[in-house]
Amino acid sequence: MAMQLPRYEELPIDPKAPAGSSWGVFGSDDQVGSINLLTESRVKAACGLVHNGRVFSLNWDLELPDPPLAGRGAMRHTIHRGPIGTDDHYDNFFTQRSSQWDALSHVQHPLYGFYNGRTMDEITGAKGSKNGMDNWARRGIAGRFTLLDIDRFRAEDGRPLDQKRAEALTVEDLEGAVRRQGSPIEEGDVLLLRFGWMSWYEQADRSDREWAALPPEEIGTPGLAHEEDVAAWLWDQHVAAVATDSPALEVLPVDQTSAESFLHIRLIPMLGIAIGEMFDLEALADDCASDHRYHGLFTAAPLNKVGGSGSPANALAIK
Numbered sequence: 001m002a003m004q005l006p007r008y009e010e011l012p013i014d015p016k017a018p019a020g021s022s023w024g025v026f027g028s029d030d031q032v033g034s035i036n037l038l039t040e041s042r043v044k045a046a047c048g049l050v051h052n053g054r055v056f057s058l059n060w061d062l063e064l065p066d067p068p069l070a071g072r073g074a075m076r077h078t079i080h081r082g083p084i085g086t087d088d089h090y091d092n093f094f095t096q097r098s099s100q101w102d103a104l105s106h107v108q109h110p111l112y113g114f115y116n117g118r119t120m121d122e123i124t125g126a127k128g129s130k131n132g133m134d135n136w137a138r139r140g141i142a143g144r145f146t147l148l149d150i151d152r153f154r155a156e157d158g159r160p161l162d163q164k165r166a167e168a169l170t171v172e173d174l175e176g177a178v179r180r181q182g183s184p185i186e187e188g189d190v191l192l193l194r195f196g197w198m199s200w201y202e203q204a205d206r207s208d209r210e211w212a213a214l215p216p217e218e219i220g221t222p223g224l225a226h227e228e229d230v231a232a233w234l235w236d237q238h239v240a241a242v243a244t245d246s247p248a249l250e251v252l253p254v255d256q257t258s259a260e261s262f263l264h265i266r267l268i269p270m271l272g273i274a275i276g277e278m279f280d281l282e283a284l285a286d287d288c289a290s291d292h293r294y295h296g297l298f299t300a301a302p303l304n305k306v307g308g309s310g311s312p313a314n315a316l317a318i319k
Contacts, residue, residue: 005187008232018112020228021270022235030116031135033104033272037188037240038143046144046297050318056284058192058243058315060099065201065278067213069247072097095133096310101302102275104131106309107268109259115272129307136274137304137311143240145298145317146189148177149285151196156180163200164208166220168251171233183294187238190298192317194281195222197246216252223251224263231266234273242267243276243313276300276313284317293319 005025006013017023026036068074072094080087096102104115105123113119114131122130150173154161157176161167174193178184185191201212211219223246224230234242248254250263259265267273288294296319302311 005238008235011235017117018109018270020231020266021112022272023116026272028116030272031104031131032139033115034238034240034274035136035139035141037238038141039188042144042188043142046142049144049296051293052319054287054319056287056317056319058099058279058281058284058317059313060198060278060280062098062312064098065209065212065247067210068094068097069213070216095303095308095312096277099278099280099313099315100276101133101136101300101311101313102264102268102277103133103136103309103311104268104272105129105133105307107264109265109269110257111259113269115269123307123309125305125307127306132306133302133308133311134304134306137302137308141190141241141274141298141300141302141315143298144186144189145192145296146183146185147192147194147281147284147288147294147317148174148183149181149194149289149294150174150177151194151199152285152289153177153180161196161222163197163221164211165222166251166253167222168225168227169195169222170225170227171229174233181294182292185237185239188240189237191234191237191239191242192279192281192284192298193224193242193244193249194285195244195246197221198278198280199245199282212247216248216254216256219252221246221248221252223248226250226254226261226263228266231263231271234267235271239273241274241276243279243315245279245281247278249275249277276315279313279315287319
């Protein structure tokens with residue numbers, strides 16, 4: 001059943017909840033957030049967008065970036081050879097090392113805690129742990145995607161993005177891409193934002209890759225502006241999720257301790273919006289530019305780990 005969602009300016013719906021929060025919109029005990037918008041009717045409608053059956057994996061190599069970003073370690077892969085075949089295992093496997101989802105337990109507000117008022121003590125990784133990746137994994141993620149190719153739009157507009165320069169992308173940039181492509185966003189969409197970072201990274205030399213692995217406070221890359229109007233715009237589109245090909249969704253550098261300077265805080269603990277990063281959007285973007293169809297069916301199957309803070313994307317786009 002469709003529900004009438006409040007606009008950002010009408011939040012919070014509970015006078016006891018923090019300003020700018022969606023706490024209680026999907027229920028006081030909700031641990032799913034914006035993924036609630038992927039209703040059965042929306043999934044069914046998204047299946048009707050599959051015209052030719054082309055499948056695009058949005059999953060980058062698990063061993064990229066190399067060196068790892070944000071202080072995460074390098075994965076070690078061991079193959080065990082036996083008399084009838086092989087088995088293998090991973091060591092030092094950071095779930096947010098490559099194409100990734102950020103769970104609602106990944107980031108908390110410095111004053112108000114996690115989404116829907118959960119506390120650090122409730123994030124245990126054991127039975128009863130709150131806001132973990134398992135809440136999305138058990139239901140799966142499926143629905144309509146809309147791709148906004150910001151990098152292509154800016155290049156065509158004579159304002160190409162420099163992947164080594166901090167540039168805050170605004171609501172005007174997002175709406176400009178919507179108009180240029182003629183691809184309106186619908187409620188419940190998985191919004192895919194291509195900034196061109198992954199294309200740059202794959203062609204980068206070792207020195208640039210080592211620069212990219214510096215702490216996020218020390219480098220500059222394009223991304224969404226930290227301002228409240230960007231968070232308000234995303235909420236008012238009522239997207240089910242927003243994912244990008246960049247390492248942080250938002251412009252770097254970032255002050256991760258400040259609610260005003262870290263868009264993740266506005267989106268994850270306050271609004272419960274699902275975030276994906278380092279999704280491989282290159283082949284999909286080329287195909288969308290070729291046939292001028294920027295919508296299709298999106299699916300993802302995050303790891304079913306109780307209390308998980310993140311997961312590999314395990315995402316597909318199907319046209």
